[in-house]
Amino acid sequence: MAQIAQPAGRSSGKPGRDCSRCPRLVDFRNTWRGREPQWFNAPVASFGPIDASLLIVGLAPGLRGANRTGRPFTGDYAGDLLYATLLQFGLARGSYRADPQDGLELIDCRITNAVRCVPPENKPTPQEINTCRDFLVATIKEMPRLRAVVALGRIAHDTVVVASGGRRSEFPFGHGKRHALGALTLVDSYHCSRYNTNTGVLTPQMFHAAIGEARNAAQGAGAVTPRAQAVTRTT
Numbered sequence: 001m002a003q004i005a006q007p008a009g010r011s012s013g014k015p016g017r018d019c020s021r022c023p024r025l026v027d028f029r030n031t032w033r034g035r036e037p038q039w040f041n042a043p044v045a046s047f048g049p050i051d052a053s054l055l056i057v058g059l060a061p062g063l064r065g066a067n068r069t070g071r072p073f074t075g076d077y078a079g080d081l082l083y084a085t086l087l088q089f090g091l092a093r094g095s096y097r098a099d100p101q102d103g104l105e106l107i108d109c110r111i112t113n114a115v116r117c118v119p120p121e122n123k124p125t126p127q128e129i130n131t132c133r134d135f136l137v138a139t140i141k142e143m144p145r146l147r148a149v150v151a152l153g154r155i156a157h158d159t160v161v162v163a164s165g166g167r168r169s170e171f172p173f174g175h176g177k178r179h180a181l182g183a184l185t186l187v188d189s190y191h192c193s194r195y196n197t198n199t200g201v202l203t204p205q206m207f208h209a210a211i212g213e214a215r216n217a218a219q220g221a222g223a224v225t226p227r228a229q230a231v232t233r234t235t
Contacts, residue, residue, distance in 0.1 A: 013139035015043040022128045025117040040070035043117050047072045048110030053147045054218035057156040060115035067118035071100040072111045077194035085211050114159045137163045148218035153191035185217040
C-alpha cells in the first residue's frame, strides 16, 4: 500500500511569501513584483476547506491568473472551465467572477498546485517540481477526510503519485484513468487550459466526466455516467 512520504525540512503546506527554495522562480517572481507591484506575485496557497474529501491538483499559477490574483485558477481561462464545472457538480457555491473577492466558496473540495510559484513560460523544471513537492505532501497530510484527488495533466499526476509513495511507472497517466493510491483514489484529467480546449484535446464533456468520477469516489458513490474514456496522451 502506498504511504504518504514525509516532507523534508519545512512541514507546512504553505510556503512563505518570500520562499527562496527555487532561485529561478525567485528571480522571475521578483521581476514581476517590479513590473506589477499591485499583483499578488507570491506562492499561491491552496483554496478550499481543509476537511474536504476531494483535492484538485493543477500544474502551477498562471502569470496573469493566480500569480496576479492570489487564488488558484482565478483570472485565466482554465478557471472559467474549472469553476463552472465545480458549480455544476455542487462542489462550489456563489458566482465565479475571476476575482478572489467574488465570494465563491468550495464545498467539500480543495484546489492546489504541484508548483506554488509561477514559472517562466508556465514550465517548471524537474528540480522545481521535486523541490515544491514537500508542500503537496504536507497539504495531503493535513486533510483528514481526503479520499480522492484529481490530477490536471501528467506533471500533476506524477507528483501526486510520488507524494503518495508510489512509483510513476506503476501508475501511468491517462485522461479518465482511475488509480488506487493506498486509501486515495486518483483520477486523471487533461489540464483545463485554453490550448487543450481550443484544440479539442479536452472537451467540456470529458472534463465533466473526470470531475464527476472523482466527486463520486470522494463521496463513496458509484461511477459517474458517462465515464471518461481512458486515453494516454500526456498533456
